[in-house]
Amino acid sequence: MSTPSEAGNEGFEPELSAVIGERRQLMNLAYRMLGSVAEAEDAVQETYARWYAMSPARQEAVASPGAWLTTVASRVCLDVLGSARVRRERYVGEWIPEPLPDRSEWVGGRTDGGRDEPADPADRVTLDESVNMAFLVVLESMTPAERVTFILHDVFRYPFAEVAEIVGRSAPACRQLAASARRRLRDARAETGPAAGQGALVREFKEAWEAKDIGALIGLLDPEATMITDGGGLAGAALRPVEGGERVAQYLCHFADKVPDLVLLERTVNGRPGLVAQHAGVTVTVAAFGLAGDRVHRIWAVRNPEKLRPWPGSGGPGSGGPQSWGG
Structure with a gap:
């Protein structure tokens, strides 16, 4: 499995740069899986914590750091989705995925003076059809395994054999999960409507x-x-x-x-x-x-x-x- 790395880490050692360069990819993956910027940030942080908890020898033994990080982040998200269902049953009122602003308006946090602070580009989620609100709301209706499988395969184009290793199911079972997820989305397509107009x-x-x-x-x-x-x-x-x-x-x-x-x-x-x-x-x-x-x-x-x-x-x-x- 391979994931696209982010450029712009020239100041780091090649190995470290390859690991850090996966952050945006992981944020994009985690937000689509969880529908929450805060939970996505936590999932990515947990993923990196597990990487840095390994000894240098174990890190060097990883053939593809990007693939390792994606696998771990997906499994973390799978666990979060399982517990999120219980938390959202206790949520006051209706739960809607966190909305995202345009990339040019994203705010990263607050300075000590209370001013908006520009976001780290690595924290921004790429805006496309897989993050429009209608799409995310339908993802919320899926089981955790359906959601993770669908996002990995249909959105990020990972082969079913690799998805199976991540979610702990067989490749045929993952095909069925993705097919079920697509059926859930068909009705939602009508209300999404074209962006033009x-x-x-x-x-x-x-x-x-x-x-x-x-x-x-x-x-x-x-x-x-x-x-x-x-x-x-x-x-x-x-x-x-x-x-x-x-x-x-x-x-x-x-x-x-x-x-x-x-x-x-x-x-x-x-x-x-x-x-x-x-x-x-x-x-x-x-x-x-x-x-x-x-x-x-x-x-x-x-x-x-x-x-x-x-x-x-x-x-x-x-x-x-x-x-x-x-x-």
């Missing part, structure tokens, strides 16, 4: 929301539209999905009335046009959209401040903005 629709949606034009919002929403909000108990959010285009429009207009100074910004969310809501300069909500034809069919609105760390203006835990988003 989504920007104009989101812009119209933003303008209608700002104007509190409930009729215009209803016209832009599919009659069976659903809105899911994720506050994680740290920010106001509806504990259950809001279902039906008219109810979603009413919900949004009610919130606009409660928070008249909310600022809506058009931003890229997981590689597709979305909206960011800021209150008093703090990012309090990131919304991703799923389309059905020329209408909005799904809205995923993340308000949990712990999931907004990569976004400019994120306030961290306890700064979830207006609490009246729930209902």
